[in-house]
Amino acid sequence: MTDQIEPAVVVVVAAALYDTDGRLLAARRSAPPSLAGRWELPGGKVEPGETQERALVRELREELGVEASPVARVPGEWPLKPGYVLRVWRCSLDSGVPAPLQDHDELRWLAPADIWSVNWLDQDVPAVKSLSED
Numbered sequence: 523m524t525d526q527i528e529p530a531v532v533v534v535v536a537a538a539l540y541d542t543d544g545r546l547l548a549a550r551r552s553a554p555p556s557l558a559g560r561w562e563l564p565g566g567k568v569e570p571g572e573t574q575e576r577a578l579v580r581e582l583r584e585e586l587g588v589e590a591s592p593v594a595r596v597p598g599e600w601p602l603k604p605g606y607v608l609r610v611w612r613c614s615l616d617s618g619v620p621a622p623l624q625d626h627d628e629l630r631w632l633a634p635a636d637i638w639s640v641n642w643l644d645q646d647v648p649a650v651k652s653l654s655e656d
């Protein structure tokens with residue numbers, strides 16, 4: 523037998539969305555209690571049979587009410603809880619104004635100088651660092 527069982531890893535896709543002034547969109551989680559109040563890049567889990575890019579478009583539509591397109595994957599991936607990894611794409615905002623419709627209770631556009639002014643989820647810190655270095 524040459525078949526190998528791949529470990530099942532759930533990919534969480536997230537967006538680096540920038541406005542025309544170069545500010546990054548951060549979203550404050552409203553649930554679960556262990557993560558509520560902490561800030562993240564908007565996104566969510568890829569569903570079975572879904573591509574990562576389509577998942578990202580769907581999540582941004584559901585969570586923020588916007589149409590957005592993935593433009594470029596940010597190199598790397600970051601471990602979340604066991605069995606989950608975070609992958610990030612730079613996205614363009616095609617239409618709509620982001621609103622905290624689902625999973626979040628506040629959104630904030632962060633200028634580069636203010637990028638560390640919010641309490642990012644621990645797991646997002648290396649991803650956000652990577653965005654500033656990229």
Ligand SMILES: Nc1nc2c([nH]c(=O)n2[C@H]2C[C@H](O)[C@@H](COP(=O)(O)OP(=O)(O)OP(=O)(O)O)O2)c(=O)[nH]1
Pocket residue numbers: 534535536557562563564565566567568581602603606608625643645646
């Ligand atoms: N969306 C997102 N989730 C993150 C980030 N960092 C991080 O640890 N997570 C965690 C929180 C959740 O445990 C998991 C993603 O779950 P989610 O609740 O956003 O995904 P979802 O919309 O598909 O969730 P569900 O309600 O369908 O279960 O990854 C991040 O930057 N963005």
